[in-house]
Amino acid sequence: MYKKLLILIVPFVIGTALTGSKPQSDEILWDKWGIPHIYASTDNNLYYMMGWAQMHNHGNLMLKLYGEGRAKSGEYWGENIERDKLLHQLGVLAASRRSFAQLPQKEKNVLIAFANGINAYAQKNLNELEEKFKVVLPVKPEDILQHTFRVFYLEFLVNRNIRKANNWTPGSNGWAINGSKTASGNSMLMANPHLNWNDFWLFFEARLISGTNDLYGTTLVGLPTIGIGFNKNLGWTHTVNTLDNVDLYELTLKNGQYQLDNKFHDFTIDSLLITEKTETGSREIVVVRKQSEFGMVVKEGENKAIAMKWPNSDGKLNIIGQWLAMGEAQTLGQFQEALKMNGLPLFNVIYSDKENNILYHFGGNAPKKNGDWGKWQNIVSSTSSDDLWQGYYSSKEVPSYLNPKSGWIQNANDPPYTSTIPAAISPKDYPSHMAPNAMGFRPQRSALLIKDAENLSLDEFIALKHDTKSEYFLRLKEDLSKIDPSELDSLTKKALEILLSWDGAFEASSTGPVLFSMFAKELGSKGVFAEEWDFNDPLNTPAKLKNLPYVISSLKIAAAKHQDVYGFLAVSYGEVYRLEVGKHSFGANGGAGSLGIFRTMNFSPKGNGQFFAAHGETYVCATEFGDEITAKALMSYGNATQPGNPHVGDQLELFSKKKLRKVWLKREDQLKNLEKHEKFSSMQ
Template sequence: MQQYRQRRSLAQLGLISTFLMLGACKFGSSGGGSDAPPPASYKATIERTTYGIPHITADNFAGAGYGHGYAIAEDNLCVLADAFLTFRGERSRYFGPDEPASLMSTFGSPPNLEADFFFRFVVDDQQVEKFKDAQSEDVRDLLHGFTAGYNRYVTEIQDGGHAGRHADCRNQEWLMTVTEDDLMRRLVGLNLAASSANWVQEIASAQPPAIGAATMRSRSAPQELNIDPERFKLGRKEGIGSNTFAFGSDTTESGESLLFANPHWFHLGIDRFYQIHMTIPGKLDISGASIMGSPMIQMGFNDNIAWAHTVSTAYRFTLYQLQLANGDPTRYIQDGQEKALEATEITVQVKQADGSLAPASRTLYRSAYGPMINLAGMGLPGWSDQAAFTLRDINLENTRAFENFFAWNQAESLTDFYDITRQYVGIPWVNTTAIGRGDDRALYSDITAVPNVPDSMLPGCLAQPYGPIVLQLVPGLPLLDGSRTECDWRTDGDSRQPGAFGPSKLPSLLTNDYVANMNDSYWLSNPEQPLTGFNGIIGRENYQQTLRTRMGHTLVRERLAGTDGLNGHLASSENIRDIVLNSRVYSAELLKDEVLASVCDAGAPDTEQQACQILASWNNTGEIDAVGAHIWTAFWMNIDLAPGQSLYATPFDAADPVNTPAGLSSNTSVQEAVRSAFSSAVAELVDANIPLNAKLGEVQFFLKPGKQIPQYGGEGEEGYFTVLRNTYMHVVDFPEGEPVRAYTFLSNSQSTDPASPHYADYTEAYADKNWHRVPFTREQIEAERISSIDISE
């Protein structure tokens, strides 16, 4: 079974280990039929180089998609098959209603039945047609080709080919060919990763009360809300994010720009990255990574531009509170007029304990804004006969995302890349950094699809009484009054879709200095050139940054000051590849000495004195051979302060956001919390039989069949820049007079099939910090080629 278990409590050995059980699991897909155009001619050459990276060469976009679809199926058939089943809403038919619908994905792990109802409802045939119709002919050709290539490999498996491969799904009844609609459902689902797909169960379970049911609690006495701000993050938790640096010509040794991409993403499941290179002579030559099932590159480079992404802080949806009509909870009042909710009855087939199928039906509802949503789990009132909640999703209306990525794949300069960004405003939920050949500048951009809810709109449009409370607990997220159309999203003169901010209202920065983002807002893309004056739904300004953000800017500042122990004082491909994997722990650099002075005394138990001695000698890194890193992690995760208390002596100062807050507070209760956390951490390690003097690589590792591969790094909340969820990475520059130069990693390796030779090889390279210079030119590919096939139909 494929498993990813992040140890999050020491009782479960959680604070010190990450396991990636990259083995086999039960995956599946069903399908059948075809909505593709009349049969076309597809042909492609697939050459593989070191670590199994496929280089696809074709004469047209259909052929490029064909090669991509075939290659990724060869590497990841069972994961893809499982995903197509999920997005089509047929998991319960084959696996029953209760099993988790996903193992690590942007939409979480809801029960199969809830996932089925969600995807049948939100990503329905009407949505699929709307998105398909909005795509250009070239993008449609890419989709057609990808579908045909995937189906070719499925057919070869079903005909007995590729013996020994994909044992978990090759003989299952649900392994079938798919349609272009299936592929589009996957893409729309990816579009919704930071919005509707974050609320699968809440949308699938939203049901009206029976007529005459108990009314909503009094509006004058709101109950206490149980809202965790982390719940609103992509993936519903901290840690799904990224790091990126982009250096302009003033900050590099070569005088040419330089880019570092470092997504912290999923090691398992459909949302993991896949590294690929696609070439159409004279039209396309793009290398990088796609999120599995996407035919175009999401993060990559060609011979003229390179780009990276990090998850943005902007919200991609808003909640609306509806005023319901008297006597009918399926009708609502807007501008004094009654409107009916749109009812959709959905029936799915559900596998029973005896293997038979039985139908399960549910009626789900939409307002004019979007699907109804059940927020009772957060303490908000449930759907009553007076009020209910609905969600409007900017990315259910954003059909431009795939065209935006596709155009970037063909960009010829940084200026071209930036113009495309502003033309489409289609990127759904990530910041972008980019550089271009011969261009002195580095780009930061959060020019993305964002609901046009300016701060000036909030005083008159927050729903009462809960809107102000939600906004305080989740800064930037408005709960709006749905009873008045004056509280609908605004539209600017340059908006690319109704209800979205235009590019002039969104943050971006072009500079010869550097830009960086570590999942805090746009504000400190460059601390010397802060971006300010934007609306709260996009992100916060003048606020305390995470330790990972502070570590990232510290790494750059020390490099540019020449104080990091390396030669020189500017960035280069070589020193950035070293710096970003050095596993420094910013919390330890800030506080370790003061913590030890507080907790280490002669009266402490022997085990705590031993821990003190180990930490005193520890080098404050999470390198594989570091001794003491796991003790610090355990301590840091055990700190539990009372509300309103600060761990630090020097408070946050917006004028010095990289260096503050700082120092350990001398407050008595804070000191007691620190001593308690240290004692608890040591006790839990001892109870778990984890040696205090263990090397980090002995307790933190990737697990592969028959081996464990040590893993360095840690969690961003401790101040690690080198995090455990590192996945695809690249460092790219454009040496003068030479082809693009890119060093890459795919830490989870190319294939999810244990029978593949590329199931663990890239993981081992990552563990050894053996950056791979990926071949790009024809000569480089031929020199490193390990296989080549021609396919056509």
């Protein structure tokens, strides 16, 4: 069966011609940053080589992820049996299988070709792969969709709601500006997702070139289609949106049934056996699946149960197809048609194109339901069919707008209503459960950076993006200056002097950020300001310290803790907060989004008072849509994880210097910066 899977090739054609002529040959030009520029005469060959290329850079990780997506971690490696159980119990695995069966042939062909490329690479390079992961081979087309469902539904949505994910907060920034704000008169786009720097969160950067398409961008490792990208006419990025499409219900039970309206109903129940590897052999575990109209049961007591509802459990929505359609689109109209598919479970879409259009779209499967936002942030105790979802809002019904008068769009995971100012849409025009109405300090910083910028070159656009100042600190600073130093002890007085002389920037050489981070932690997140955030004044509120004695007390505690850990107050940020990937190590810049820092980085403890980057700035791409596309990009942690690959962490130094690399879109530039040339014939 393995050999049959390798040779299965189904020709198909997608998209609208861009290049004007077919590539001269089927090949991969690997540039010196480990980015594959894949030239293909057919789309089948294109996705075959995409699978090959991802295995080249991430072989062990790919096989691990597909094994996990099968819910076989316990069986293969004796690990994470609880996740295996959850994938079955919630119906995520079953939904992915239903989805694969319903996929149009075009999308199935993409998955088939991608799996063939993965398996071909594995067969030719078995010695590069860790022995424990070879049990996953051969990879099947269904595995790719199972992995997709695991990442989007279990990790992005379900775990975010039941708090099972560790050390993860959803994040991303995005900007789109039109020619009114640029020196060239061209629109520009800034893609800037924030995810963990490991495992299934990692991105893979690639260029896909065929006779029918030419697409540059990135996707999550293990997926075949570009998820954030641009072609010669348009581009888009995603940010994680404030979409509530996972809900928990408390059910009322009686005699093994659950109440719905005035009747008690049977659950739909089935069970299956899964295997867990043990030190002495293996054991079988029974997983029971109980389904109600309110969703799948995740916890059960004698008289009550908790059920979870999540989108696309019937597998009818088409993630792969929507990203294909978005990448194939050559006009605004075609792109909007792709958005109508509503196949992606979440994400804002921020768009720019060659015709100077910019667009914001609150994407994802937004369920129609009763009640306001607050109701659905808690477990909903219900026996009423009035609380059941009534389908999803269409792409026309969710917050969306085109070409705002401001000339700019931003999103930093804030609700849709503050994505440009003055607001282009109003929360009054949408159901209250669609999204909250708020704006944190990071999106405020984002808007303040871009709203008054004019005459921007691409490099100036990029420089704005690299801002590291804390909007939270800047909002505090004026009131901090009103503190009378004569009333402070010597250590607290010194701490205040350091903060007041600091510009608020989280740079490696800065001596204020470590102290301020401790101070902000002591202050807490609520009750600091007398004036609350106001939609009518979104960039200047909250404001004015409410309780100055409390602020002074918090500073005193923070200064003492800082002194105890580091021995002195003026410690450099880069000495404490580090960027470390593979053999590469540099002082960090950027910091927590909760502090209002647009250059978002989150860190994990390293010991001895030090921290290392674990989440935040991942892929950055700035694109200008002129007669010829110009783009600069960076993959913070490098474009590879495979041991021995030179591109593990090789872009980290650029990150530390706040620089992006030129994206080589011309073949002549790719050849000048060529690391490796692979012919398709050598991949079979």
